[in-house]
Structure formats: structure tokens, C-alpha cells
Amino acid sequence: MSISIVSTGLIYRNTKPHLRAVNAWHPTLAIISETEILAAFELGQAPESLNYHPRIARSTDGGQTWSGPTQFIVPGQDFKLRASMLGRISRMSDGTIVGLGAFLIRNNPNEGILNHANFGYVPTKLFTVRSRDGGHNWSFPELF
Numbered sequence: 001m002s003i004s005i006v007s008t009g010l011i012y013r014n015t016k017p018h019l020r021a022v023n024a025w026h027p028t029l030a031i032i033s034e035t036e037i038l039a040a041f042e043l044g045q046a047p048e049s050l051n052y053h054p055r056i057a058r059s060t061d062g063g064q065t066w067s068g069p070t071q072f073i074v075p076g077q078d079f080k081l082r083a084s085m086l087g088r089i090s091r092m093s094d095g096t097i098v099g100l101g102a103f104l105i106r107n108n109p110n111e112g113i114l115n116h117a118n119f120g121y122v123p124t125k126l127f128t129v130r131s132r133d134g135g136h137n138w139s140f141p142e143l144f
Contacts, residue, residue: 009064011039011057021045025052030091030135035062038097038135040089043069047084048112054087054101056135072138073101073129082106084113087129099129101141 012024027041037059044052055069073087087101103125104113113122127141 007062007064009059009066011059011066012041012043012055012069022051026086026088028088028090030089030097032091032097032134036060036134037063038089038091039066040072040087040099041069042086044084048114050082050084050106050109052084052086054085054099056089058135072131072135073099073127073141074138082109089135095132095134097131097135099131099138100126101129102126103141 011027014020014022022043022045025042025044025047027039030038030040032038039057039059040054041057042052043055046052053071054073056072057066057069059066073085083103083105085101085103087099089097089099091097104121105123105125106113107122111122114120115122125143127143129141130139131137
């Protein structure tokens with residue numbers, strides 16, 4: 001099996017880089033149909049910033065054009081944290097899209113998610129989210 005590039009399409013572009021440092025990081029794709037693709041990625045100033053949070057964008061023309069980024073992981077009311085978040089998606093054989101992610105809890109906003117002395121992480125809560133309608137609606141995060 002080989003992979004070839006047929007065409008390209010830009011998923012995200014910061015339209016105001018002179019005002020806001022927002023970058024897209026760590027994409028994953030879920031193929032919904034022959035023409036529909038869902039992309040999950042994080043937006044933020046940096047991979048350890050407090051505003052590093054997952055978003056999704058959708059293409060209905062095989063990846064040539066993309067919707068604007070929208071939030072798909074929404075912590076429940078009882079789960080408000082100062083945290084960096086990440087999320088990756090995959091489509092299951094039954095069509096369900098599963099997202100796996102982490103809340104990287106930031107007790108000190110002046111420190112990142114890594115301890116650079118020993119490469120340990122800040123306290124982390126892992127979770128899953130699910131969509132049974134092609135990524136239009138998502139469950140609240142289920143911690144594990």
C-alpha cells in the first residue's frame with residue numbers, strides 16, 4: 001500500500017497573528033465518508049500553555065476546504081479546572097467517533113505541564129468522549 005497526495009487543503013490559519021499567538025498542534029483525522037473528514041487538533045500559544053485546548057474542524061469536500069474550529073471537549077459543570085487539555089479522535093467500525101484526552105491540571109500557571117528536571121507530568125486526568133452522529137454532538141468527558 002502506498003500513500004499519495006492528491007490535493008491539499010488548509011485546516012487552520014490564524015487570521016490575526018499580529019494580535020494573537022494561536023497555533024494549531026498535533027492533528028488527528030477521522031474519515032466519516034468518501035468526502036467527509038473530521039480533524040481534531042489543539043489550538044494555543046504553545047503546547048504547555050493554559051490556552052492549549054482541543055478543537056475540531058470538518059471538511060465535506062474531501063479535505064479541500066474546512067469549517068472553522070469548534071470546541072468538542074466540554075468539561076461538565078462539576079469539573080472546572082485550570083488545565084491544559086488534549087484530545088485525539090478515531091472512528092470505530094460502528095461509526096462512533098471516540099476521543100481520548102487528558103486534562104493536565106495546572107496548579108501553578110507559571111509552570112508548564114512537564115517537570116524538566118525529571119520529565120514527569122503535572123497531575124493528569126484521562127478521559128474519553130464519544131459522538132454517535134459523525135462528530136456533531138459529543139458526550140461529556142468520562143474520566144478513567
